[in-house]
Amino acid sequence: xxxxxxxxxxxxxxxxxxxxxxxxIRREGTTLVFTGAVMPGDEVQFQRKAGEGPVTRVSFNSPGxxxxxxxxxxxxxxGLNATTLVDGGRSICYSACTLMFVGGVARHYFxxxxxxxxxxxxSPYGLGYHEAxxxxxxxxxxxxxxxxxxxxxxxxxxxxxxxxxxxxxxxNSQIYMVSGVTALSLGIATSLNxx
Numbered sequence: 001x002x003x004x005x006x007x008x009x010x011x012x013x014x015x016x017x018x019x020x021x022x023x024x025i026r027r028e029g030t031t032l033v034f035t036g037a038v039m040p041g042d043e044v045q046f047q048r049k050a051g052e053g054p055v056t057r058v059s060f061n062s063p064g065x066x067x068x069x070x071x072x073x074x075x076x077x078x079g080l081n082a083t084t085l086v087d088g089g090r091s092i093c094y095s096a097c098t099l100m101f102v103g104g105v106a107r108h109y110f111x112x113x114x115x116x117x118x119x120x121x122x123s124p125y126g127l128g129y130h131e132a133x134x135x136x137x138x139x140x141x142x143x144x145x146x147x148x149x150x151x152x153x154x155x156x157x158x159x160x161x162x163x164x165x166x167x168x169x170x171x172n173s174q175i176y177m178v179s180g181v182t183a184l185s186l187g188i189a190t191s192l193n194x195x
Contacts, residue, residue, distance in 0.1 A: 038065030043072035064095025074103030088112030088126040109189035112180030128175035129166035
């Protein structure tokens with residue numbers, strides 16, 4: 001199922017990072033490494049990189065960004081039957097990045113044993129959630145119920161509806177961090193071991 005152009009424009013408007021640079025996607029053998037903010041057009045860049053050869057893993061270090069691009073990338077990851085990776089001791093995967101992470105058939109959240117659940121809890125590294133937001137007509141960031149609904153629909157489509165419970169635990173200026181134990185118990189991660 002493809003997102004319509006209108007939906008992509010809508011989701012792009014929900015990007016929480018104003019003026020951020022698009023993500024960088026590089027290839028390391030059969031692993032794609034996604035770093036930086038998720039921006040409209042990153043799904044095209046991802047598809048191009050994935051087309052250069054086999055992809056077995058996708059690794060993330062991203063503060064999140066646009067829901068539409070993240071959802072499209074998550075679907076591609078699932079279509080590739082790839083494994084996703086987040087290093088809970090050195091990388092961040094916030095907001096829309098968590099959509100890409102759950103696109104993996106196997107999802108490794110390693111070095112996450114020191115993570116705890118809560119708003120801005122302990123280390124800044126690992127999986128983090130917050131409510132969706134958009135910019136209003138005068139440039140202020142405001143909560144977006146439609147964005148939260150889109151994120152919940154994406155998690156459900158990818159078989160991890162439980163992830164949606166974290167969306168409203170933190171406002172968009174905060175991050176609700178999720179421990180390895182919680183991620184594993186809810187099926188957000190399938191392993192806490194390095195692959």
